Amino acid sequence: MLCRLFLLLVIGLATVWAGDKTFVLTNAGKYRNQAQFTSSAPLETIVGTADGFSGEFMLDIGEFKRASGTITLQVRSMKTGNSTRDGHMYGSDWLDANRYPTIAFRLKRLESPTVTRDADRTVVKAVAIGDFTLHGITKELSADVTITYLERSEKTRAIIEGDLALVQANFSVPLAEFGIKGKGTLIGSRVGEKITVEATLLGVSK
Amino acid sequence: MLAKVLLTLSVVLTLATLAWWVRDSIDYGKPLLLSKTAREVVIVEHDRLFGQEIKRVELQPGRWLGLFDAAPPFGAVPLCGLWLGLGALGLWLRKRSQMHVS
Secondary structure: OHHHHHHHHHHHHHHHHOOEEEEEEOOEOOEOOEEEEEEEOOOOEEEEEEOOEEEEEEEEOOOOOEEEEEEEEEHHHEEOOOHHHHHHHHOOOOOOOOOOOEEEEEEEEEEEEEEEEOOOOEEEEEEEEEEEEEOOEEEEEEEEEEEEEEOOOHHHHOOOOOOEEEEEEEEEEEHHHHOOOOOOOOEOOOEOOEEEEEEEEEEEEO | OHHHHHHHHHHHHHHHHHHHHHHHHHHHOOOOOOOEEEEEEEEEEEEOOOOEEEEEEEEEEEEEOOOOOOOOOOOHHHHHHHHHHHHHHHHHHHHHHHHHHO
């Protein structure tokens, strides 16, 4: 009797978790893990890029409500197109890359997912909730995400072996909340109080 | 003679530096407050596999003169300040030589 109950429990759990897939961030062909960040201030708009991403995430392919994982970015992979300014950005007045070499997002869940499926792909629009760690401070942050999931096929094999999940995320980071004060009065005049980020990430199933 | 050379150099270098900044700003696509060592090239393409528009940014290396860089490589304003300083020196030398003549 006990054995039968245990078996039922295992089968039940297996059914519930069967949709879970873990994806590892990978650069494949023209698909690069990259973020574009923009600072809009009255005196200057600064656009930069970052590409030092690593990490993995889990998605429940069935309903896309459960999700988890951690994405990490190397601070020194952030570039603004001005090497002197990049040096300042990594410095102790700003991101302090020596003390805090990485920025991390720990995904906790997806909220309000709307799922569209067709023959080739599944597209999910949702709000990703997670803990964002920047400058040694962790705060909960939400990001609008579009996840395009492709099961492995001949087409995906042309890029890389495995199921693919393309994640496109938009969010903004209020600098003051993460203890970034900048130098003098630059924040608010030449650097925006909030930095908007658009990220494109490619995950390949394990 | 030296005063005249300094004054001419001052005017020529100031105008050349401003022209250089204008040319680089036009080439870059916007007035540059700070110098640039790379230009962002934004590429947005509709990806047939994912059925989404995918945006990526490539940094094209180069050097474009800005206005206000106060550290090397200096921007146009500090450089023009230096050239105008040369001009001021020229004026001072000319005034001094005129005083000696009178």
